[in-house]
Amino acid sequence: MIDGSFPIGARMVSRDQGFEAHNPTTGETIEPRFSVSTTEDVAEACALAAKAFDTFRETSPEDRAAFLEEVASQIEALGDELVERAMAESGLPQARLTGERGRTCGQLRMFAAHLRRGDWMNVTFDTPLPDRQPLPRPDLRQRRIAVGPVAVFGASNFPLAFSVAGGDTASALAAGCPVVVKGHPAHPGTTELVARAIQKAVAAKGLPEGVFSLVQGPANELGAALVTDPRIKAVGFTGSRAGGLALVALAQARPEPIPVYAEMSSINPVVLMPAALAARGEALAKGYAGSMTLGAGQFCTNPGIVIGIAGDDLDAFARTAAEAVEAAQPQVMLTAAIQGAYDQGVDALEGKNGVTLLAKGAEGTGCTLGRAALFRTDAQTFLGDPEISQEVFGAASILIAAKDMDEVIALLERLEGQLTATIQLDDADVEAAEPLLPVLERKAGRILANGWPTGVEVSTAMVHGGPFPATSDPRTTSVGTAAIERFLRPVCYQDLPDGLLPKAVRSANPFDLPRTIDGSPEN
Numbered sequence: 001m002i003d004g005s006f007p008i009g010a011r012m013v014s015r016d017q018g019f020e021a022h023n024p025t026t027g028e029t030i031e032p033r034f035s036v037s038t039t040e041d042v043a044e045a046c047a048l049a050a051k052a053f054d055t056f057r058e059t060s061p062e063d064r065a066a067f068l069e070e071v072a073s074q075i076e077a078l079g080d081e082l083v084e085r086a087m088a089e090s091g092l093p094q095a096r097l098t099g100e101r102g103r104t105c106g107q108l109r110m111f112a113a114h115l116r117r118g119d120w121m122n123v124t125f126d127t128p129l130p131d132r133q134p135l136p137r138p139d140l141r142q143r144r145i146a147v148g149p150v151a152v153f154g155a156s157n158f159p160l161a162f163s164v165a166g167g168d169t170a171s172a173l174a175a176g177c178p179v180v181v182k183g184h185p186a187h188p189g190t191t192e193l194v195a196r197a198i199q200k201a202v203a204a205k206g207l208p209e210g211v212f213s214l215v216q217g218p219a220n221e222l223g224a225a226l227v228t229d230p231r232i233k234a235v236g237f238t239g240s241r242a243g244g245l246a247l248v249a250l251a252q253a254r255p256e257p258i259p260v261y262a263e264m265s266s267i268n269p270v271v272l273m274p275a276a277l278a279a280r281g282e283a284l285a286k287g288y289a290g291s292m293t294l295g296a297g298q299f300c301t302n303p304g305i306v307i308g309i310a311g312d313d314l315d316a317f318a319r320t321a322a323e324a325v326e327a328a329q330p331q332v333m334l335t336a337a338i339q340g341a342y343d344q345g346v347d348a349l350e351g352k353n354g355v356t357l358l359a360k361g362a363e364g365t366g367c368t369l370g371r372a373a374l375f376r377t378d379a380q381t382f383l384g385d386p387e388i389s390q391e392v393f394g395a396a397s398i399l400i401a402a403k404d405m406d407e408v409i410a411l412l413e414r415l416e417g418q419l420t421a422t423i424q425l426d427d428a429d430v431e432a433a434e435p436l437l438p439v440l441e442r443k444a445g446r447i448l449a450n451g452w453p454t455g456v457e458v459s460t461a462m463v464h465g466g467p468f469p470a471t472s473d474p475r476t477t478s479v480g481t482a483a484i485e486r487f488l489r490p491v492c493y494q495d496l497p498d499g500l501l502p503k504a505v506r507s508a509n510p511f512d513l514p515r516t517i518d519g520s521p522e523n
């Protein structure tokens with residue numbers, strides 16, 4: 001049941017001031033009105049999180065794994081109501097949201113399995129050498145502990161997998177960090193349902209109430225209060241470049257600066273190598289149109305630019321892609337503001353000298369509809385106008401004609417940091433593609449061959465990150481098991497008596513963790 005309240009620890013809190021959810025498909029408001037959390041609510045959530053921290057971080061890996069599994073089960077127990085509410089609030093279709101729920105629960109269970117494996121704790125012993133000359137070596141034991149309470153900002157474009165119980169929350173809880181979520185105001189009912197599920201899981205597992213709280217509201221002050229609360233020690237965010245940078249600035253200006261892991265902006269270049277373009281240009285063009293229009297283009301992995309060598313093959317590719325884009329039906333976008341920003345971005349590209357509109361998707365008569373748009377330009381125009389390379393969030397993309405591979409490399413060199421970079425190539429292209437690799441490695445977190453960047457695998461080897469502005473910290477990922485590392489820090493224990501040591505680094509190894517002893521794996 002959704003009643004517009006929000007959980008602060010074990011309580012559901014209601015406030016007089018309210019805001020509404022809107023159905024982007026119909027433009028109507030959706031019941032009920034939602035309470036706007038106050039800055040006092042933020043402070044209480046953070047105080048409870050700080051109080052819970054020492055107990056929660058010292059739970060065994062097994063207990064935290066069971067808790068994450070309980071969260072997944074509680075989300076599944078919400079049944080159809082969750083998917084129906086998310087559809088109404090986001091305009092995303094049922095199949096997408098059912099899949100996203102599966103991805104969310106699968107992600108929680110993946111972290112449970114990761115916790116049980118134990119290597120994430122990096123337990124490392126340097127055994128004492130009392131007789132070493134000229135100085136003895138002490139007994140040194142390292143493990144990684146949780147950094148502290150974490151603030152998570154739900155994303156508009158993934159109401160489940162990058163929101164209340166998404167990757168940031170799952171990885172922070174796995175690390176042993178209590179979490180305070182700021183829900184995205186575009187889907188407050190979905191947010192409340194998932195928050196209630198986590199609150200239930202906390203109670204079912206007998207954990208301290210401050211392990212999870214949620215604040216809701218449409219105003220920047222709430223997020224600012226959360227990021228600047230001294231009890232918060234790290235931040236996870238997916239959203240706009242302006243929003244992410246605002247949070248980074250707030251976090252850096254604190255008396256105690258903290259890390260912000262913001263995933264922000266990416267145009268995901270795709271390079272069409274000559275042999276692949278000649279051999280299968282039509283299939284590539286159709287794949288490209290499918291990837292750029294998927295989910296109204298509302299993916300940070302959306303292919304925003306495609307680069308090929310000018311000539312007949314690229315012209316044929318452009319014609320097929322344009323036909324596919326023209327046939328694309330308009331799709332409901334997440335919010336009127338996001339659609340407005342998209343239309344503005346498309347208008348700006350249409351007004352650029354040297355940029356040609358190749359195709360627009362079909363027109364529609366509904367609310368909040370986004371029409372796909374495909375543009376073409378040449379390398380010199382692109383290189384001369386940095387504005388053309390700004391992300392237009394939605395189903396817009398630019399085909400760039402380069403005169404040769406040197407110009408392709410010049411284009412790639414000019415790009416900002418990216419989440420992904422893709423090469424479409426056949427065997428005959430491998431040698432010519434070799435010089436691209438070092439450039440792409442410097443630019444992107446994930447390099448793909450013969451695929452499309454939308455749709456991120458949630459796994460151990462995944463990197464969903466990259467140099468600025470793709471993220472605010474290129475050293476890590478927000479998807480996959482490595483995401484836990486954002487919320488851990490190493491501690492070394494020197495000569496502590498066994499009885500005083502935390503269980504994880506006691507000699508008897510009560511959690512049965514994998515350990516490195518004097519530089520070698522124990523078993």
Ligand SMILES: NC(=O)C1=CN([C@@H]2O[C@H](COP(=O)(O)OP(=O)(O)OC[C@H]3O[C@@H](n4cnc5c(N)ncnc54)[C@H](OP(=O)(O)O)[C@@H]3O)[C@@H](O)[C@H]2O)C=CC1
Nearest residue numbers: 156218219220223224239240243246264265300338341393
């Ligand atoms: N690259 C990507 O992955 C994505 C990019 N976008 C881009 O972002 C645009 C807006 O979409 P949206 O998803 O709402 O992203 P925003 O970055 O605007 O908002 C995301 C969250 O951050 C909060 N926030 C934003 N700015 C601040 C601030 N200065 N201080 C404190 N909190 C802040 C918002 O709170 P509140 O709204 O309550 O103020 C919201 O909860 C889109 O049009 C698109 O261009 C969106 C989604 C994903």
Ligand SMILES: O=C(O)CCC(=O)C(=O)O
Nearest residue numbers: 298299300301454455456
């Ligand atoms: O493509 C995906 O699966 C993830 C995309 C993403 O992280 C985003 O759009 O914010």
